[in-house]
Amino acid sequence: EKGNYRHFMEKEIHDQPEGCQRTIAAYVDTLTDRTAVPGGLDFKAIERIQIVACGTSYIAGMMGKYLIEKLADLPVDVEIASEFRYREPALNAGSLAIAMSQSGETADTLAALRYCQAKGMKSAAIVNTVESTIAREVDVIWPIHCGPEIGVASTKAFTAQVSVLTALAVAAARARGRIDEAEEQRLVRVLLEAPRLIAESIQLEDAVRGIAVEVAKARDVLYLGRGPMYPLSLEGALKLKEISYIHAEGYAAGELKHGPIALVDEHTPIVILAPFDSYFEKSASNMSEVMARGGQVVFITDPDGERHAPAGARVVVTAPRCDPLIAPLVMSAPIQLLAYHVALQKGADVDQPRNLAKSVTVE
């Protein structure tokens, strides 16, 4: 039930520290601070990973690609299931298929999974519903433990999926000899910090509410990010579109000059996601380019990023400082809350957005 919250979405945003904590606990051993991924798969024997998914689950999969390739040097392909299933992709039986699906019932994701299995691939599923069709058909089930998600706009399932993928990335890195045991333990301890830091970033709700009043007046909104903040910018744009009906696009910030900069004017808010990481300088220069053209920037960063912000940066949301490993988790709440409060401003039905269903079981 909703308890004291107005909407399931609001409750589910606030449920995330607990949902991630329960999920992470199922993938690490807190006595040894090592990863403990259920299912007994040998990451050394896997040549490639093919993730198939739709919507927010696809975006979580993309985040998985960024995490796993960087940490474990294991190639990951991610594809929208509805494209994948019909275009006759070339696959290799030594790859592992991962179906990502909160519901475990999405028709295109199920069909894409079956396509991989028919090619002889081993399969796994990251699902919230272990009794679902997708979960029943795979070799290995990797559940998320965030509890049932009722709001049509996915929030806590996204951060729980990303939690699993982060643990998998660390486990694969260790299994493939990319990191030693001490580094594995350090990363596990970082991951275990995530729930507390997510709770802190949810505290930004008041700041975000103020910004939402302005964003609600826009017809179009751009989200920009680099590295793992690129998938998160796609997620921010998807959330806003779904529940506030404002047109939004997520872009890799480096693509700005290749087209979207033409959209920048004083009426189009530009949300820039940029913690103070190795990409920061580049993102900050994109921010200056946007401001020079009169764009209204909503800058979502961390304390060091705020200190190094280009002159003139006005609207700043400062998330807690964290290790880059968990920045995707910590930076999620501000974009979810922004979409939520913009939708409230517009009087939209947040839990039942028009034309959308929670589970898309037809293609």
Ligand code: M6R
């Ligand atoms: O149940 P699934 O994860 O397979 O659902 C996939 C998409 O339909 C879902 O993520 C959709 O995009 C959400 N409404 C996003 O908020």
